[in-house]
Amino acid sequence: MSLKYVTPAKVFKRYLPKDYVELVDYGPFGKTQEEAGPQNMGQFKELVEEHPMCSGCWMAYYIRLIFASLPCPEETVTLGTAGCGRLAISQAAVPFIYGNYGDQNAMASGLTRAFRLRFPDKTKDVITIAGDGGTMDIGFSMTMHSWIRGEKFTTIMLDNEVYGNTGGQESGMSPKGAVLKMAPLGKKGEKMPATDLAIAAGCVYVVRMSPTNIKKAAQIIRRAIFVAREVGPTFIHAYTSCNIEYSIPTEEVFADAKEKEKGRFAFYEYMTDASKEVIERVEGEEKAAKKALKAARAEAN
Ligand SMILES: Cc1ncc(C[n+]2csc(CCOP(=O)(O)OP(=O)(O)O)c2C)c(N)n1
Numbered sequence: 001m002s003l004k005y006v007t008p009a010k011v012f013k014r015y016l017p018k019d020y021v022e023l024v025d026y027g028p029f030g031k032t033q034e035e036a037g038p039q040n041m042g043q044f045k046e047l048v049e050e051h052p053m054c055s056g057c058w059m060a061y062y063i064r065l066i067f068a069s070l071p072c073p074e075e076t077v078t079l080g081t082a083g084c085g086r087l088a089i090s091q092a093a094v095p096f097i098y099g100n101y102g103d104q105n106a107m108a109s110g111l112t113r114a115f116r117l118r119f120p121d122k123t124k125d126v127i128t129i130a131g132d133g134g135t136m137d138i139g140f141s142m143t144m145h146s147w148i149r150g151e152k153f154t155t156i157m158l159d160n161e162v163y164g165n166t167g168g169q170e171s172g173m174s175p176k177g178a179v180l181k182m183a184p185l186g187k188k189g190e191k192m193p194a195t196d197l198a199i200a201a202g203c204v205y206v207v208r209m210s211p212t213n214i215k216k217a218a219q220i221i222r223r224a225i226f227v228a229r230e231v232g233p234t235f236i237h238a239y240t241s242c243n244i245e246y247s248i249p250t251e252e253v254f255a256d257a258k259e260k261e262k263g264r265f266a267f268y269e270y271m272t273d274a275s276k277e278v279i280e281r282v283e284g285e286e287k288a289a290k291k292a293l294k295a296a297r298a299e300a301n
């Protein structure tokens with residue numbers, strides 16, 4: 001919740017678990033994206049170090065990406081619910097709140113408001129990260145009402161188009177006709193129009209994507225967080241396939257994600273004028289800071 005909490009007193013360092021000390025020394029806390037961001041994963045200690053999700057799971061990859069893209073991990077809280085994703089989200093070195101099924105956006109509403117009252121001079125980022133079942137089915141009313149109320153936090157939906165964690169039931173986000181282990185006759189209804197619903201409910205920044213491009217996916221995560229700080233609710237609808245329930249061979253997971261990009265997960269970005277202003281300002285400042293750092297380094301050499 002703050003760099004002070006994360007950093008141990010010097011004398012205690014040698015008694016702490018090595019993993020923790022490494023996270024403090026080589027993790028992304030207090031660092032820029034250039035120092036410890038998605039572009040240089042593998043060269044710093046990631047916030048999500050280990051998790052029990054299936055090997056080759058695209059959702060697990062995207063969760064790593066979310067945590068590597070956070071603008072300020074030491075001032076971030078995530079909230080989630082039952083589903084595959086929470087198995088990794090709850091392992092991250094960022095506070096995580098796990099409530100009753102589907103209530104993540106209701107809890108996040110209260111938390112965001114409490115933070116603003118308790119820490120009026122600080123920026124705290126609140127992010128809900130949940131599956132399609134948790135966000136659009138069982139948690140639907142709480143998702144919608146948080147958006148309609150204009151709550152200032154980010155909602156990320158990990159859409160694998162199925163209830164993955166419970167063995168393959170259809171969800172509102174499964175495409176029409178999808179044949180799943182527990183929907184053997186094929187889904188009868190249409191896939192829910194999540195991004196349209198988000199816009200109708202008042203989200204001020206909405207993206208649908210298949211996160212195949214690391215740089216772009218990271219930029220979208222950061223945009224959604226920056227806009228939520230100042231303007232209103234933001235929503236990312238990301239394709240995060242389930243290679244188990246959709247029988248996607250592990251070596252074809254990326255190709256499948258690329259394929260989906262041409263269809264129902266074609267990139268779509270919506271923003272209000274106020275959101276656009278925030279994005280242009282923040283990205284302009286980041287660009288200027290990067291340029292200044294480069295110039296300072298060149299002068300020092
Ligand atoms: C109140 C309640 N009902 C049902 C469940 C069982 N349950 C656990 S995960 C899950 C579905 C998860 O689907 P989704 O949100 O799409 O996440 P995924 O596992 O696909 O990532 C269900 C129904 C539960 N934990 N709590």
Ligand code: SF4
Nearest residue numbers: 054057084164242243
């Ligand atoms: S069941 Fe599917 S979504 Fe869940 S961890 Fe395995 S591959 Fe990922």
Ligand SMILES: [Mg+2]
Nearest residue numbers: 131132162164
């Ligand atoms: Mg799901």
